[in-house]
Amino acid sequence: MHIELLRSGDKSLPQQISETISQRITSGLLQPGSRLPSVRGLSSSLKVSQVTVSKAYADLETRGHILCSQGKGCYVTDREPGKQGAAAGWQDGYDDYLPRAQLWRNFDVTEVDYPFHLAAIHSSLLPLGTIGATMAALVREQPELMATYGNFQGDPELREVMRRHLQSRGIRLSSGDLMITSGSQQGIDLVARTFVGPGDTVYLEAPSYTGAIDVFAGRGAEMIFVPMDGEGMRVDKLTAMCDRKPPKLIYTNPTFQNPSGVTMSMTRRQRLLELARSYHCLIVEDDPFSDLYFHQPPPASIKSMDTAGHVVYMKSFSKVLAPGCRIACVAAEGNILSRLIAAKSASDLGSPLLTQRAVLPFIERKYEDYAAKLRIALRMRQEAAAKLLKQYAPAGVTWRLPEGGLNLWLQLPDSPAIDKLHALAEQEGISFLPGDVCYAGDMPSRHIRLCYSQLTQEGMERGLRQFLLLLERHLRFGS
Template sequence: MHIELKRGSRTKLYIQIALTLADRIRSGLIEPGTRLPSVRKLTSDLGVSLVTVSKAYAELEAIQLITCSQGKGCYVRGVQESERSGNIDKMYPVQGNGEKNTPWNWQMALVDYLPRAQLWRHFDTSPQVRYELHMSAIQPELLPTREIIESAYRLSSDHPERMAAYGSFQGDRELRQTFADHFAERGSQVMPERMLITSGTQQGIDLVARTFVGPGDVVYMEAPTYTGAIDVFTSRGAKIITVPMDDEGMRIDLLTRLCDTHPPKLIYTIPTFHNPTGITMSAQRRAQLLNLAQSYHCLILEDDPFSDLYFRAPPPASIKSMDLTGHVVYLKTFSKVLSPGCRVACAIADGSVLTRLVAAKSTADLGSPLLTQKALQSFIQHQYSAYIRQLRDELYTRLSAASAVLEAHAPPGMFWVLPDGGLNLWLQLPDGIDMRELHRHALAAGVSFLPGSACYVGEPDTSNLRICFTVTDMERLCEGLRVLCNVIANEAPLKGGAAADRLPLI
C-alpha cells in the first residue's frame, strides 16, 4: 500500500502512518480480518525505524482498529458482512496463524493511492435496516420520475440520432441556456458559455480537485463537511485544514489567521443549508470569504445542492453572484431534487479556469450523456418552478413531524437546531456515548444514520450524527426517529439535562 510520509511535517511519522492506516480501515479499503504488513516489512517499505512502525501499530490497537499478538501479527478488527452472510468461512478456512487463506490474499501487495473512501461505505445499508435515515436524499415517490421517463422516451423515439452521437464536452447548449434562465430568475446573470455540465456535483468536485489540487496544496474546508469532498481532496494528497463553524457558517476570523501561516490553494464551502449541519452562511460572511480569496489569489469551490429547498425566505445570494474576478467555481446540482439516477449538475467558472475544467471533463468521460440532459432540460424549462414549490411544502411538513418526534422522545442532553432548508438534521448527543456501539445497536434495531465522524478529516470521536428527514415516508420517518431516540437513551441514561436547543418552527 502507498503511504506518503511528510518528513518535514510537525506531525510525527508514526502518527502519519497510523492516521493513513486508520483512514483506510474505516473506509473499508482494508477489510476486517486482513493481516497488516509485518513491522519489518513496513519498516523496509517506508524507510523508517522499527520503533516508528511499532508505535503506529500501538496507536491503532489503542483505538481498537486492529489487534496484535506476538508471533501472529496484526489484524484488522471486526468481521466482514460478507463473511457473516455467506459461505466464505467454509470455502476458505482460517489458517493456524489466524489469516484467512483466500485466493485473493495476494492483492494486498498491489499498491493503490486511495487513502480514504468513506462515501461508498455509508451509501448503502444492510437488508436488516428498516428505517433508512443515513442518506441525504429525497423519497423517490416525491420526485418527478414518471415525467422525466416519458420525456426521455419521447426524445429517444422522435430523435434516435441523439443516441448515436457524442454530445458536447461542455454539455448540451440548450440545457445550459435553460440553466441560465433558471439563474436569471433568481437574480444571477450567467451566460451558457460559462457553464460546464457534469455528472453530478461529485464529478464537479473531482474535476476541480484533479485540475487544481496536487500533493501538499492547502485546501480549507468547514468542520464538519460533506464526506465525499473529504474523500476527493484526501485522494489528491492535499493538506486539508478545517475551520470551525458557528450559526453564521465558517468562522472567517479563524480562517484569516490560518491563511497567514498556510496560504490556501482552494477553499471548499457549502454555504447554503450546509451538509451536514444545515447552517446557512450569512451574506456578510460570504462577502468576507470572497475578499479573502481575492487577496490570496486562490479558488473558492462553492457547492450548492440545496438552495432551492428553502422553507421560508430564499437564502442569501451565492458567493459566485458577487464574483467579478473569476475566483469562484460554483457547483449546482439538479439531480438531487429531480432524478439522482440522471446525474446532472453544472459548474460555473470564468476564464482559463473553465477552459481547464472542460479539458479535464473531456478526458474523464467525453461528456455527460446527451439523453439525460435533454430529458431534464424539458422538465426544468416547463415544470420545475411549480414542482419545487410543492416539494418545499412537503419537505417542510416532514421537518415539522421530525421535530415533534424529537421533542417528545429525545433523551436529556440531546441538542439540535432546525434548518431553514435542505434535507438534513444534525444532532448533538448526550456526553459519554460510544458512537461505534451506538451505530451498531441502531443498525441492529433497524435504523441507520450517518456517524458524525465521517464528516470530519481524520474522523475524530464526535458525539454528532446526521439524519435525513426527507429520504423516507412520513410514517417510517417518525417511527425510525422514535426507535433511534430509544437506542440513544439506552446508550446514555443520563439524569437531568437541559431542554433541546432548537429554533422555532417557521
C-alpha cells in the same frame, strides 16, 4: 500500501500513518482479518524509519484497530463477531492510492427499513414520471441520442437553460461559462484532480461533506477544518489559519450545509470572497440545497458576487429532480473552466446526452412551480421530525433546526459510543450517518446526521420515533 506523507505538515509521521490506516479500516478498504505490511516492509516503501512505523502500529493497536502478534504480524481486528474478511491473496498486497472511502462505506446500506443515513428525497416527491415520459419519448423519437457522444462541456441547449436559471438567482454568466457534470460529486473530483496535489492546503468547514473529504484525501491534500457557528464557517478563524498556511482551495457548502444544516451569513460570504482574492485561491461553492428553503430565500450565492473568477460554483439538479440522472452544473470562467473541461474530457468523454435532454424541458418550464411545492412538503416533514425530537429525544441530546435542506444534525452527550449505537440501530432496520465521517483523520464526533426526507412522512415518523427510543435506551444503559 501507499500513504501520502506530508513531511512538513503539522502532524507527526507516525500520526499520519496511523490515521490513514485507521481511515482505510473504518471505510472498509482494509477488511477484518487483513494483514498489514511488516514494519520493515512499510518503512522501506514509505522511506521512514522502522521506529516511525512501529509507533503508528502501536497507536492503532491501542485504539483497537489492529492486533499484532510476535512472529505472526499485524492484522485488522474483527469488530463484528462472526464477520469474515475477504480471503487473503495477492490482491491484499497490491498497492492503491485510496486513503479512505467513507462515502462508499457509509452510503452502501441497502437492507434497512429506515435509511436516515442518505441525504435524499423520497421518490414520491420527485417528478420521475414526467422526466421518465420525456426520456421514453426521446428514445422512441430520437434513438440516435444513444449513439451520440455528448459535447464535453455539456449540451448547449441545456447550458442555456441553466444559464437563465442561474441568472434568476443573481449569477450572471454566459452559457459558455457553464459545464454539465454527472452530479456535483464529479465536479468536486474534477476540481481536485485539476488543481489540488499532494501537500496542497485545502480548507473545509468542520464538519464537512463526506464525499468532498474523500476526494481531497485521495489527492494527498492537507485538509484543515475551520470551526463553524450559527453563521457558518468562522471566517475570522480561517483568516488566522491562512496567515500560517496559505490556501490552495477553500471548499464550502454555505447554504443549509451538509451535514450541519447551518447557512452562512451574507457578511461571511463577502469576507470569504475577499479572503480568496487576497490569497489568489479558488473557492468551491457547493450548492445542492439553496432552492429548498422553508420560509425565506437564503442569502445570495458567493458566486453572484464574484467578479474575478475566484469561485467555482456547483449546482446539483439531480438531487432535487432525479438522482439517477446525475445532472449538475459547474460555473467558472476563463482558463479555470478550460482546464476543468479538459479534465472532464479525459474522465468520461462527456455526460450522457440522453439524460441531459430528458431533464431540459422540466428545468426550463416546470422547475420553479415544482420547487415551490417541494419546499412545502419538506417543511412538513421537518416540522414533524422536530415535534418528535421535542417529544422523544433523550435528555442531553441537542440540535438546531435548519431553515431548509434535508438533514438534522444531532449532538449527543459525552461518550455516546456511536459505533455501538450504529450497530444496534442497523439490527432494528435503522441507519444514520455517524458524525466522525464528516471529518478527516481520527477526529471523534458526538454528532449524528438524520435525513427526514428519504422516506414517506408516515415512514419517517415511525422510524424516527423508533430510533429515538433506541437512543434513549442506549444512552441510559449502553454507554
